[in-house]
Amino acid sequence: MNMMTRAFGSMAFAAVAALTASAVQAEEFRLGLITPPPHIWTKAAEAFGAELAEASDGAHSVTVFPARQLGNEAEMLQQLQTGALDMAFMTVAEVSNRAPDFGAFYAPFLAQDIEHAGRILRSDTARGMLEQLPAEVGVVGVAYGMAGLRQIVARGEVNSADDLAGLKLRITPFDPILDFYNAIGAAPTPMPLPAVYDALANGQVDAIDMDAELIWVLKYFEQADTVVQSNHMMFPMVGLVSGRVWAQMSDEDRKLIGDLMAKHVDSTIDSYVEKEQGWLDQVRGAGTNYVEVDQAFFGDAVAEWNAIWAEKSSKLDALRQVADDTAE
Known part of the structure; x- marks a missing residue:
């Protein structure tokens, strides 16, 4: 893929090579993620493993561990750093906890819609940000994928952002989304995905902050009085390889594994572009009160978030420029 050729051509491999490599080259790779088996990310990981085994004539295999079997994302990132875990498909949210520049991807209403989100993630600016990861986080990022845009599901009636004030609202635990809901006045509550339905x-x-796929597939709308289609934030994913594992690979294996992982990670963008509206339509038709809102719904919260993250991420202005350049 051309996007991977450019990304890998400029990546800071010297920083990765400086990491201590284990004595034996891994050929049976372990790949972790937090998503359940039916999820698009999990299916992409399995497809990557199958194609890698075929392309390497069985020399390499990938065992996929979905649904937090290897721990939460913070724990898996630590395992990647030590080489205890070979690979992961991970939210950029978790990466942003270690490399704050990546928090810029979560700027509210950065993307106009799901297609626009995909164009931002495929931009040269976004790909160039992956160069930070070997030195700053100890991992190699091969490409971006994504989940759908973020929506809100609430147990009560929601007619304005004031109705969210004080509510315990489930979030993915990372600073950009925490800052957003603090600005609204909600009580953001980190919670792992498997606990969300019962909670x-x-x-x-x-209430919960969630994408359309899981709102529909995991039936969160069944426990809600209101679904707010706000599309307020994109939610990128990144394919990662442990820096220690990468350092011990041959150039040939780096190219093979990097290209194939990038292909399947990137494919998730097309999957969400194709399916997002269908999930939203099904949720809308399920009988729950369905409200569509825009940026004005959130009042001053968006401007407050922008002010906070202008100080935290050096890439916010650059990604805003990309968003302007790729808008339709």
Whole structure:
């Protein structure tokens, strides 16, 4: 893929090579993710493993561990850093906890729609940001994927952002989304994905921040009174290889593994572009109160987030320029 050729051509491999490599080259790779088996990310990981085994004539295999079997993302990132885990498909959210520049991807309303989000992630600016990862995080990023745009599912009636004030609202635990819901006045509540359905059902949380796929597939709307289609934030994913594992690979294996992983990670963008509206339509038709809002719904919260992250990420202006250049 041309995008991978450019990304790998400029990546800081010297920083990776400086990491200590284990004595034996891994050929049976382990790949972790937090998503459940039916999820698009998990299916892409399995497809990557199958194609790698075929392309390497069985020399390499990938065992996929979905649904947090190897721990949460913070734990898996630590395993990548030590070489205990070979690969992961991971939210850019977790990466942003270690490399704050990546928090810029979560600028509210950076993307106009799901197609626009894909164009931002495929831009030269976005790919260039992967160069930071070997030195700053100890991993190699091969390409971006994504989940759908973020929506809000609430147990009560929601007619304005004021109705979210004080609500316990489930979030993915990372600073950009925490800052956004703090600005709204909600009570953001980190919670692992497997616990969300029951927590919403029993009132442990009042609302959740979620993408359309999981709202529909995992039936979160069944425990809600209101679904707010806000499209307020994109949610990128990145394919990662442990820096220690990468350092011990031959150039040939780096190219093979890098290209194939990038192909399948990138394919998730096309999957969400194709399917996002269908999930939203099915949720809308399920009978739950369905509200469509735009940026004005959130009042001053967007400007407050922008002010905070202008100080935290050096890439915010660059990604805004990309968003302007790729808007339709």
